Amino acid sequence: MPEQKSTSATPSLRRVLEILASYPWFVFVGIISLLLLITTNALTPQLFRWGIDRGISENNLDVVFKCALFLVLAAVGRGIFSFGQNFCAESISQNVAYRLRNQVFSKTQNLSLSYYNNTSSGQLLTRVTSDVEQIRTFIGTTLLQVTSGFITLITSSIIVFTMNWKLALITLTAIPLAVFLLSQFFKKNSKLFGMVQVKLANLNSILEENLIGVRVVKAFVREKSEISRYTTLNGELLDVNIKTVKVVRNLFPVLFLLSNLISLAVIGFGGAEVIGKQFSLGELIAFNSYLVFILQPVLQIGFAAGVIAQASASAKRVYEIIDAKIDISNNPNAIVLGLSDIKGEIKFENVGFRYPGSTIETLKNISFEAKPGEFIAIVGMTGSGKSSIANLIPRFYDVTSGIVRVDGYDVRDLKLESLRSHVATVFQDATLFSGTIRENIAYGLPDSSLEQIIEAAKIAQIHDFISTLPDGYDTIVGERGIGLSGGQKQRVAIARTVLTDFQILILDDATSAVDAKTASLILESLEELRQARQCTIIAIAQRISSIRNADKILLVDKGEVVAQGKHEELLAMSSLYAGILASQIQQNQPISSQIS
Numbered sequence: 324m325p326e327q328k329s330t331s332a333t334p335s336l337r338r339v340l341e342i343l344a345s346y347p348w349f350v351f352v353g354i355i356s357l358l359l360l361i362t363t364n365a366l367t368p369q370l371f372r373w374g375i376d377r378g379i380s381e382n383n384l385d386v387v388f389k390c391a392l393f394l395v396l397a398a399v400g401r402g403i404f405s406f407g408q409n410f411c412a413e414s415i416s417q418n419v420a421y422r423l424r425n426q427v428f429s430k431t432q433n434l435s436l437s438y439y440n441n442t443s444s445g446q447l448l449t450r451v452t453s454d455v456e457q458i459r460t461f462i463g464t465t466l467l468q469v470t471s472g473f474i475t476l477i478t479s480s481i482i483v484f485t486m487n488w489k490l491a492l493i494t495l496t497a498i499p500l501a502v503f504l505l506s507q508f509f510k511k512n513s514k515l516f517g518m519v520q521v522k523l524a525n526l527n528s529i530l531e532e533n534l535i536g537v538r539v540v541k542a543f544v545r546e547k548s549e550i551s552r553y554t555t556l557n558g559e560l561l562d563v564n565i566k567t568v569k570v571v572r573n574l575f576p577v578l579f580l581l582s583n584l585i586s587l588a589v590i591g592f593g594g595a596e597v598i599g600k601q602f603s604l605g606e607l608i609a610f611n612s613y614l615v616f617i618l619q620p621v622l623q624i625g626f627a628a629g630v631i632a633q634a635s636a637s638a639k640r641v642y643e644i645i646d647a648k649i650d651i652s653n654n655p656n657a658i659v660l661g662l663s664d665i666k667g668e669i670k671f672e673n674v675g676f677r678y679p680g681s682t683i684e685t686l687k688n689i690s691f692e693a694k695p696g697e698f699i700a701i702v703g704m705t706g707s708g709k710s711s712i713a714n715l716i717p718r719f720y721d722v723t724s725g726i727v728r729v730d731g732y733d734v735r736d737l738k739l740e741s742l743r744s745h746v747a748t749v750f751q752d753a754t755l756f757s758g759t760i761r762e763n764i765a766y767g768l769p770d771s772s773l774e775q776i777i778e779a780a781k782i783a784q785i786h787d788f789i790s791t792l793p794d795g796y797d798t799i800v801g802e803r804g805i806g807l808s809g810g811q812k813q814r815v816a817i818a819r820t821v822l823t824d825f826q827i828l829i830l831d832d833a834t835s836a837v838d839a840k841t842a843s844l845i846l847e848s849l850e851e852l853r854q855a856r857q858c859t860i861i862a863i864a865q866r867i868s869s870i871r872n873a874d875k876i877l878l879v880d881k882g883e884v885v886a887q888g889k890h891e892e893l894l895a896m897s898s899l900y901a902g903i904l905a906s907q908i909q910q911n912q913p914i915s916s917q918i919s
């Protein structure tokens with residue numbers, strides 16, 4: 324993973340708890356309900372004591388009836404306060420989950436591309452879904468249990484002390500023992516709980532890869548081995564889950580044993596005191612009820628221990644994304660280039676580039692210039708570095724050495740939004756979103772009129788095809804809609820880009836899936852657009868025939884520009900270029916397939 328601020332589990336959970344301050348009313352009403360519930364619970368044994376000692380023992384029916392009435396009122400109060408505290412806790416937990424999901428998602432939108440090179444989307448998905456859900460469960464249920472447990476434990480301890488300090492001492496020996504057991508449990512198992520989420524994320528990655536690559540799996544008849552790969556990882560998740568169940572399960576018999584031993588001691592010692600008339604029967608019954616309010620919270624906290632450990636691990640993983648360093652960001656004095664200011668000049672000055680985390684120098688000493696309104700082509704073998712050069716112009720990555728300039732400005736000094744809004748890119752891999760064709764074309768400028776959209780579609784040579792569809796521009800594409808061929812998708816992607824207000828257009832193998840005739844029609848339209856807008860075009864091309872009229876052609880080999888000039892000049896000066904052209908004429912095939 325890319326460099327990240329170290330995020331440890333406990334501070335991460337503390338950061339989750341700090342979010343609660345944003346919901347003061349829910350917290351306030353929740354705490355009041357919780358305190359009232361605890362008070363009602365604490366009063367109930369006293370009512371029993373009163374009913375037994377003053378009512379039953381003294382044959383006073385009036386006290387017995389009053390006691391019964393108060394007990395009913397206490398039960399109703401418990402119902403209301405319990406609803407209040409649970410409603411507030413659930414509401415807060417849903418809001419915290421909403422906020423974390425939004426925070427993680429907006430971070431994923433701002434993270435640099437290098438982060439995605441090193442993190443699978445399955446891992447990211449798990450953090451937005453499962454990890455956030457763990458945190459929600461912790462806030463909605465566990466936090467309440469633990470808070471109420473602690474307060475009940477303290478108030479009940481005070482009450483039992485005032486009732487009978489000797490019996491209380493026997494009872495309270497349970498607490499340090501339980502705390503010791505729980506701390507040991509935490510120490511030993513926090514790693515294990517983190518592993519559950521790691522395994523789940525691995526499983527999601529495989530699932531995601533397979534869903535995306537389902538055609539490859541089928542074409543290579545790899546279904547069985549993919550099922551076995553998934554099953555293996557699923558088995559690992561099962562093993563870790565079972566291990567967590569086991570460690571939690573092992574904790575409870577010990578805690579129950581402790582609780583039973585204390586009960587035994589109280590009944591034995593308390594019973595002797597009742598016989599010796601030092602303690603009334605009502606007091607012993609009330610005392611015994613408080614025992615539940617001491618031991619139950621200890622068990623509750625025990626139950627919560629696992630969830631807290633899991634929530635801590637999840638919070639750590641969620642904050643790892645929220646805190647992830649953004650490699651490409653605006654510098655404090657970044658300049659905004661307005662549409663009327665930008666001319667479209669590009670200059671590479673001795674540019675060297677290494678992908679983040681890589682030790683290999685992908686680009687070396689790249690220097691070239693594109694004047695405003697020029698058509699520059701980049702050709703070269705597959706893997707030579709053509710896309711890497713193009714990626715540096717809209718600052719998808721930063722150079723390792725040298726400078727990339729747009730209109731004389733170092734791109735690192737320009738505001739990213741302003742730079743990228745003037746530099747439009749059509750990628751080879753045309754990703755469309757679910758929605759209508761119209762929405763897809765208008766993705767960059769959602770307010771575009773249908774006329775503008777149609778004009779863009781005409782330039783991309785896709786208008787005629789769209790017109791044949793029953794719903795025309797309102798046809799749904801993407802996962803929910805009709806399937807488009809690779810070439811059709813590429814043309815919709817070109818239309819989507821053409822519609823925007825760019826001054827520099829980068830075509831990264833943008834017509835690779837389109838037939839040669841349509842590709843040349845698209846280039847003709849783009850040429851007209853270039854003349855009209857005076858914009859600069861950088862085209863990465865596989866077919867030399869499609870770019871022979873370029874103002875300048877850069878021939879890239881092993882990360883270096885080995886020759887640059889017009890088509891005829893390159894033919895004369897570069898045997899590599901001449902060789903590529905000859906082989907293309909001979910075989911009428913793209914460059915990459917010749918070389919690879």
Ligand SMILES: Nc1ncnc2c1ncn2[C@@H]1O[C@H](COP(=O)(O)OP(=O)(O)OP(=O)(O)O)[C@@H](O)[C@H]1O
Pocket residue numbers: 440678679681685703704705706707708709710711712915
């Ligand atoms: N994200 C990345 N991280 C590390 N190395 C990368 C990354 N992307 C590309 N590379 C490496 O950089 C080199 C240049 O890749 P690039 O995509 O620029 O080549 P290209 O000339 O555009 O290739 P093609 O014609 O096949 O698209 C290759 O060796 C590739 O392995």
